[in-house]
Every structure is written in C-alpha cells, then in structure tokens.
Amino acid sequence: MDSRILKKVRQCLALAKQATNEHEAAAAMRQAQNLMRKHKISESDIDFSYVQHERVETDCKKVVSYHAALLHLIKRVFGVRFVMSSSLFSNSEVSFIGINPQPELAKYCYEVLWTKLKQTRQEYVKQQPKQCKRATKVARGDRFAEGWVFGIARTVEEFALSEKETSIIERYLAQEFPDLTSSATLKRGKKANTKKAVLDGIAAGRQESLHRPVNGQEHQKLNHNLGA
Known part of the structure; x- marks a missing residue:
C-alpha cells in the first residue's frame, strides 16, 4: 500500500x-x-501505518535470564513489544514492535545496553576465585547481570501508552504473528551461592544512567553515560 x-x-x-x-x-x-x-x-x-517494526540480530540462541530481564526493561522503557526468533542457519533475531518512533529508539538502546551488559558480566566472571567450578562462575555471572539490569531499571520510568496505542500494537501482533508463543527463560545454576553476585550487580547497575534517546544528540548522551 x-x-x-x-x-x-x-x-x-x-x-x-x-x-x-x-x-x-x-x-x-x-x-x-x-x-x-x-x-x-x-x-x-x-x-x-503508525506501527514500526525494527529487527536486530543477537548472538543468543536461547534466552537466558539476564537477557530476558534486559528485553523486558526495554519493553517498559519504550512502550514496545518484542519477539525473538531463531534459526539453525543464522543468528537469532529480536524484533521491537510499537508506535513510531519508539521501536527504533528501543533497538538502538538495546544494542548499546546488550554490548555493555555482556562486557560487564564477563569482567565479573573473571574476578571469581580460580577454585570455583565453571558452573558456579556462570551462575554468578548470570545473577550479577540480572542485578545490573535491575539496578538500571530503578532509575527509569515506564513509557505510558494510551489504550488505543496498546490496542493497535496487540492487533498488529495478532495479525503479523498469529502463531506467536511464549518460551521459557533459561536460568542456570539455581543451587549455586550467588546472593553476593546479585547485590554486586545491582550496585554496578545503579552507577549507570539510562536516557531515552530522541535524536542524534541523545544517542551520543546514551553512549557517554553507558561508557560505550
């Protein structure tokens, strides 16, 4: 059309x-x-015609707990919905769907935050004692990353959608993704001692600032605040 x-x-x-x-x-x-x-x-x-659909490749084949936490944060901050699809022959893909221009902003913010989160988690895992089992290090890294997202989430407000906007998005999803299903989030190392890792992650996340980008200048501000 x-x-x-x-x-x-x-x-x-x-x-x-x-x-x-x-x-x-x-x-x-x-x-x-x-x-x-x-x-x-x-x-x-x-x-x-008001709906925008932005796609971005991601390196996750399965949605681990901290990745899911980040996606839900983006959903709340920008008032979008997200759909994740995977293939045996290509990288997984996340789609952000919402009222223009929110999905584009959500995509940009996701790319910056996801890169920062993976880097911060990796650095935390390297700090763990050498005698720790690999499974324990992975679990602590995951809990740290979850805490990091929670720490950032405490500094931002949800993006309020009107009833009409919410209805438009839901109808669009029903039409474009009729077979959409929910998938379980992978939570690793449930029995590991990870309480301190969560608190460390929250403390680290609170040091970050998340601004909703609205133009090029805001994009630069987001990069600066997140150390990108």
Missing part, C-alpha cells in the same frame, strides 16, 4: 480532529473518507 496515500489520509484525519471550525473539520473528514474508499483503505490499515 502506498505510504504517501496513508500519510495523506492520516493528515486529513488529524486536521478533522484538530480543526476549530466545524466546516473545515467536516471537509477534512470527507476527504479522508474519499481517499479511503478510492484506495480501499481500512481503519486497520490506518492504525497499522
């Missing part, structure tokens, strides 16, 4: 809603309806 026509219809609908003169509002609404009839555009087509 021609994006220019959709944009024109949206402009007419916006004018009809915002116009203070009832004649102007009626004229704008008639123009929108005429365009919709002529080009066979439904209300759902208009609603879905």
Whole structure:
C-alpha cells in the first residue's frame, strides 16, 4: 500500500480532529473518507501505518535470564513489544514492535545496553576465585547481570501508552504473528551461592544512567553515560 496515500489520509484525519471550525473539520473528514474508499483503505490499515517494526540480530540462541530481564526493561522503557526468533542457519533475531518512533529508539538502546551488559558480566566472571567450578562462575555471572539490569531499571520510568496505542500494537501482533508463543527463560545454576553476585550487580547497575534517546544528540548522551 502506498505510504504517501496513508500519510495523506492520516493528515486529513488529524486536521478533522484538530480543526476549530466545524466546516473545515467536516471537509477534512470527507476527504479522508474519499481517499479511503478510492484506495480501499481500512481503519486497520490506518492504525497499522503508525506501527514500526525494527529487527536486530543477537548472538543468543536461547534466552537466558539476564537477557530476558534486559528485553523486558526495554519493553517498559519504550512502550514496545518484542519477539525473538531463531534459526539453525543464522543468528537469532529480536524484533521491537510499537508506535513510531519508539521501536527504533528501543533497538538502538538495546544494542548499546546488550554490548555493555555482556562486557560487564564477563569482567565479573573473571574476578571469581580460580577454585570455583565453571558452573558456579556462570551462575554468578548470570545473577550479577540480572542485578545490573535491575539496578538500571530503578532509575527509569515506564513509557505510558494510551489504550488505543496498546490496542493497535496487540492487533498488529495478532495479525503479523498469529502463531506467536511464549518460551521459557533459561536460568542456570539455581543451587549455586550467588546472593553476593546479585547485590554486586545491582550496585554496578545503579552507577549507570539510562536516557531515552530522541535524536542524534541523545544517542551520543546514551553512549557517554553507558561508557560505550
């Protein structure tokens, strides 16, 4: 469907809603309806034209606990939904879906945070005593990373979506991903002694600052605050 026509219809609908003169509002609404009839555009087509779908490759074949925590943080901060898909022949892919421009911002923030999180976790694992079993080091690294995400999460607020925006996203997901299912998160080393690792992660995460990027300058600010 021609994006220019959709944009024109949206402009007419916006004018009809915002116009203070009832004649102007009626004229704008008639123009929108005429365009919709002529080009066979439904209300759902208009609603879905606001939806943006951003994809990014990730190196995780399975969603481990701290990766899931990060994805849910991005979901809350930017008001998006995420879908993860995997293939035997290519890297896994995360899709961020929401109202434009939030998914693009979510994707950018995810890429920065995921790189930073993996690096910080790896450094923490290297600090563990040499006599520790590998499974214990992995578990402590995971719990540290979970704490790190929790520490950052305490500094940000959720992005509030309107009921209509939420409805549009949910309907879009139902149409584009009809076979979507939930998958279990992998939590490793449940029996390992990891309490200190969680607290260390929270303390480290609180040292970071997360800003919602809105333009190039905000992108630079995000990189600076996260040490990227």
